[in-house]
Amino acid sequence: MSHDLVCKSLVQRLSNPTLDKMDDSAILELNGRTAFTTDSYVVSPIFFPGGDIGRLAVCGTVNDLAMSGASPLYLGLSLIIEEGLPFAELDKIIASVLKAAAEAGVKVVTGDTKVVNQGTADKLFINTSGLGVIPDGVNISGANAVPGDKVIISGTIGDHGMAIMSQREGLRFTIPIESDCAPLNSLVADMLAASANIHSLRDPTRGGLATTLNELADQSSVGIDLEEELIPINEAVRAACELLGFDPLYVANEGKLIAIVAPADAEAVLGAMRKNAYGGGSVIIGEVTDKHPGRVNMKTLLGASRIVDMLSGELLPRIC
Amino acid sequence: MKYVDEFRHGETGKRLLDRIARVSKKPARLMEFCGGHTVAIFKYGIRQLLPPHIEMLSGPGCPVCVTATADLDRVIALSQQPGVIITSFGDLLRVPSSRSSLQQARAEGSDIRIVYSTLDALDIARKNPDKKVVFIGIGFETTAPGIAASIIQAKKEKLKNYYVMSLHKLTPPVTRALLDSGETKLDGIIAPGHVSAIIGAEAWRFLPEEYGIAFAISGFEPLDVLYCINRLIDQIESGQPKLETAYSRVVRPEGNPTALKLMYDVFDVAPSNWRGIGIMPGSGLAIKPELATFDADKVFDINVGEPALEPAGCLCGEVIRGITTPTECKLFAKSCTPEHPVGPCMVSSEGTCAAYYHFGGSLD
Missing domain, CATH: 3.40.50.11750 (HypD, alpha/beta domain 1)
Incomplete structure (x- = not known):
C-alpha cells in the first residue's frame, strides 16, 4: 500500500472546502468559547459488533466535546497504519469515519497518515482531535454537582466493553452483544434545550459507570447514592458478565452519558432524552448527597449499602 | 436473567x-x-x-491467595527459561512473589499469557510446536478436573510441548x-x-x-x-x-463421578504448600508418575536460587486462616491496595482483603 495512494484516496473521500485546500493547517473561523480535545484509539479488534475503530474515533472525540456542553464542529484525523493492512479494510473504516462524522455534523478539516513497518503498530491506530463551540450560558463541568441533584444514565451499561470482549481472540465467546458506540451531541443539544440546570455531563468510557461517578464525586466534593435495582443492563451483557466474572458497573461504554441535573428539571431532561434516538433508555439511577463526599455508595438489592469503588488495575477474568 | x-x-x-x-x-x-x-x-x-x-x-x-510464595517463585523462574510460554488464569499475574511477579517477568520479556480455559492453552501449544507451553494449574477440586482433561487430550493428540505445573489444593x-x-x-x-x-x-x-x-x-x-x-x-x-x-440444584451427595474419575486418572493425592499454613500432607494433587512427560516439575530443572521471602508486615497468612481480619493489618489500604498489592489477598477478585477494600470500609 503506497503512502501517496492512501493520502490521495483519503482526501478524496473526506473532501470538504477546508480540507481540499491542502495547506499545512486548516484555517477556521470560530465564534465564542471554544472546546478543544484529543484522543487516540487503539482498540483491538479494529472491527467489532456494532462498530469499528473509525466510528469509535469519531464518536469518542465528538462525545468528549459534547460532555463539555460544546457543539462539535471540526475534527483532525491522524492514521498510523501498519504495513500490510488490507486496503479494503482501511476503506471500510474510512467509510465509517465519514458516516459517523456526517451523523454528528462535524467535518474532518485536517489529517495525516503514516504507514509504519509491520509489528510496530497493531493494524491501525487513529488519533482524532476535535474543536467545538460552547453556546452562551452553558456551564457544564464535573465540578458542578451539588447535593440533591439527580443522577441520570442515558441507557444500558456495559454494551461496548462486552462487545469487544466477546469478539477478542481466544475468548471463544459469541453472543449477540453490540457496541453502543454513537455520537451523543444531538442528545446533549436536546437536553440543553430542555433545561438550563444540567450541572455535569460525562461519558462513562474506560472504567465504566462506577469509575466515572467516582471521578464526579471527587471533582465536586460530593457523595453519590445509587440504587442497584435502577441501573439498566442489557440481558445479554449481564449474562456475559456473569460468565466471565466482570462487574458491568466497570465495563466501558461508548454511546452513553451520565447527567447530573437539578432535581426540579430532572423529569424535563429525562423526557427530552427519551425522545432522542440515543437516549431512549434514560433513567434516574441515584442522587447527589452531602454525606460521604468523594465516595459513591449503592443500595444493594437486599437493601444494604455498600461502597462502589473506582476500577483499579485491568479488568481480569476470574478463575473459578 | x-x-x-x-x-x-x-x-x-x-x-x-x-x-x-x-x-x-x-x-x-x-x-x-x-x-x-x-x-x-x-x-x-x-x-x-x-x-x-x-x-x-x-x-x-481463594486459589491465588493460598498459592505459596515459593511456588510462585518457581513459576517465575520457569518463565525465564528459553522457549517457555507460561499460561495461567488472570489473577495469578499480579500476585507479588519474593522478588517479582509474573506481570513484572512479562514486562521483562517472559512470554506469559492469560487464558480462560486449558483449551486455550492446548491451542497455544498446537500453534507453537517449537515452544514449551506450561499451564500453571492452581485452584481447588473445581479447576483440577478440567486441567486433568487437558493432559488426557494432550496425550491423545501426542502433543510433545504441553506441560502442567500442578499446584492444586484439596x-x-x-x-x-x-x-x-x-x-x-x-x-x-x-x-x-x-x-x-x-x-x-x-x-x-x-x-x-x-x-x-x-x-x-x-x-x-x-x-x-x-x-x-x-x-x-x-x-x-x-x-x-x-x-x-442448601445448593441442591447443583450439588449431589456423591458429587460428579465423571469429574472425579478424570481427576484421579491424572493426579495422585500429594503434599501441598499453602501460603500461611505451610506444607500439609495429603492436601494437594500431583501428576501421576506414568504421565510424568506432562509434569512441568519433572521435565524442567527449575532453580530459584534464593529462598522464598514473605512480604514484611503482610498478614495474608493469618487472614487466610481466619484469625485476623484485613482491617487489623497495618498495611491494609495504606501501603497495600489493589493498585499496589503487597499480598495475594489484595490481588485476587476473590481475596478477602480486596473484598474489604472494594465493598467495605466505614459506611455512615
Missing part, C-alpha cells in the same frame, strides 16, 4: 433476613470457606444486615487442619458450592459428625447465602449439627 434473578430477589431476601433475626438467639461464628461467597456477602452487604451476634469470617477459599484436608489448629473457633461453615459439586456433599460428613460444627453447602447468589445461613442457624439453635445442602 433466568435462573439468576430468582436468586437475587430483594423481597425474598428480606424475608430470609427477618427469619434469621427471629430464630437466631445464640452467638454464632460462621466461616465462609470460599472466596466466591466472600464476594457475594460483601457485594450485597449481607454482613450489615445480620444480627450483631452473628459473626462472619472469611476462609482460605479443601477437606485444609478445613480439618484449620479446625485442628484450634486458632479459630467456629460454630458453622458455609461450605463451598462448586467444590462440593465435584466432590459431593458426603465428602464433608466429618465436619458435623466429628467436629460437631453446623454445616451447609451454599450457592453464590445472595438468596443462596441467606438460605444457607438460615440452615446453619437452625442447626446451631437446636444444637444438632448435620450435613445439609
